[in-house]
Amino acid sequence: MQKSRASARLFCFWKGSIVLADYPHKRLLLVVNPTAGRRNQRLLDLTLAHLKVLGWLVERYETRAAGDACAYVESYTGTARLVVAAGGDGTVNEVINGLAARSDRLTLAIIPLGTTNVVARELGLPSSAKELARLMDQNHCQPCYWPRVNGRLFAFSVGVGFDAAVVRGVNLAVKRRWGKLAYGLAALAPWLCWRSRDYQVQVDGQPYRADSILVSNGRFYAGSFVIAERMRLQRPEVQVLLIQAASPLALMRVLLALPLGRFERMTTVRSLTARHLSVQGAGDESLQVDGDCEGALPLTLSVPAEPMPVICAD
Numbered sequence: 632m633q634k635s636r637a638s639a640r641l642f643c644f645w646k647g648s649i650v651l652a653d654y655p656h657k658r659l660l661l662v663v664n665p666t667a668g669r670r671n672q673r674l675l676d677l678t679l680a681h682l683k684v685l686g687w688l689v690e691r692y693e694t695r696a697a698g699d700a701c702a703y704v705e706s707y708t709g710t711a712r713l714v715v716a717a718g719g720d721g722t723v724n725e726v727i728n729g730l731a732a733r734s735d736r737l738t739l740a741i742i743p744l745g746t747t748n749v750v751a752r753e754l755g756l757p758s759s760a761k762e763l764a765r766l767m768d769q770n771h772c773q774p775c776y777w778p779r780v781n782g783r784l785f786a787f788s789v790g791v792g793f794d795a796a797v798v799r800g801v802n803l804a805v806k807r808r809w810g811k812l813a814y815g816l817a818a819l820a821p822w823l824c825w826r827s828r829d830y831q832v833q834v835d836g837q838p839y840r841a842d843s844i845l846v847s848n849g850r851f852y853a854g855s856f857v858i859a860e861r862m863r864l865q866r867p868e869v870q871v872l873l874i875q876a877a878s879p880l881a882l883m884r885v886l887l888a889l890p891l892g893r894f895e896r897m898t899t900v901r902s903l904t905a906r907h908l909s910v911q912g913a914g915d916e917s918l919q920v921d922g923d924c925e926g927a928l929p930l931t932l933s934v935p936a937e938p939m940p941v942i943c944a945d
């Protein structure tokens with residue numbers, strides 16, 4: 632024991648200072664999506680620099696393709712107790728799924744590098760690299776619940792109908808160059824040809840119908856829009872928002888309520904708290920899961936009983 636502690640002793644050099652670190656538990660696995668958020672690269676570099684000063688050893692893994700982060704975290708055999716997802720919400724989603732497939736209980740942290748970073752916003756993570764490193768160093772975590780949709784966990788949002796049609800139409804090259812504007816452009820075509828849908832929904836066993844559905848695991852949607860005022864990642868339930876909008880005009884009214892913070896209070900939006908949800912549609916329609924297009928109807932969702940420790944703000 633004494634020997635392994637001594638062998639883990641490190642000298643870290645940073646900005647001319649020498650810091651003696653003797654913390655064998657300060658090891659983290661960093662999973663980086665190199666295609667996410669080139670604009671936020673500085674946040675990653677500075678957070679790593681601060682962590683090194685605090686005595687952390689970083690094991691770095693760069694993803695090579697979609698699905699890589701999940702597979703790597705699931706099969707990771709190293710000694711790190713903290714797994715840091717550095718990327719956008721898609722990378723966070725993959726790391727969560729990798730962690731949940733393991734039999735041990737590692738802690739999740741996030742360095743937000745993506746376009747919208749909704750999960751980081753939900754956790755109240757600071758934009759300061761020094762603060763982010765401090766929260767990780769102090770193991771400042773809370774238990775968070777990630778619901779399961781069609782067998783996979785999601786972090787903050789699932790959409791059926793208009794929302795899924797928009798995400799399906801996003802041009803990745805435009806998103807990389809222009810960020811959120813890509814979603815506005817992708818919304819035009821599905822909005823103009825919007826018509827009534829008839830999704831059959833069961834919320835905790837009660838039947839409903841809707842033209843579009845949003846499921847929120849926290850407060851925020853598409854960045855900073857508040858769609859579920861009382862929902863938090865720390866609560867073992869989700870907010871189901873059933874939208875009645877059978878024409879482009881009715882849909883426009885609902886969409887305008889988003890930036891005004893009145894979405895949940897619209898008479899055409901029914902907001903329900905739930906642990907179980909199922910949705911069936913007329914056809915094989917796509918789903919939006921954590922900002923990406925993933926899978927298709929029918930949808931079955933439930934909130935697992937076991938939370939995951941996640942680094943969050945004070």
Ligand SMILES: Nc1ncnc2c1ncn2[C@@H]1O[C@H](COP(=O)(O)OP(=O)(O)OP(=O)(O)O)[C@@H](O)[C@H]1O
Pocket residue numbers: 664665666667668694695696697698699718719720721722723725744745746747748749922923
């Ligand atoms: N090396 C890679 N090459 C291509 N795609 C990748 C790679 N690594 C991860 N991905 C996939 O890229 C998708 C988008 O990544 P991510 O969400 O992290 O970044 P983003 O799109 O820039 O951010 P945001 O989701 O906030 O808009 C994810 O679904 C992920 O599976």
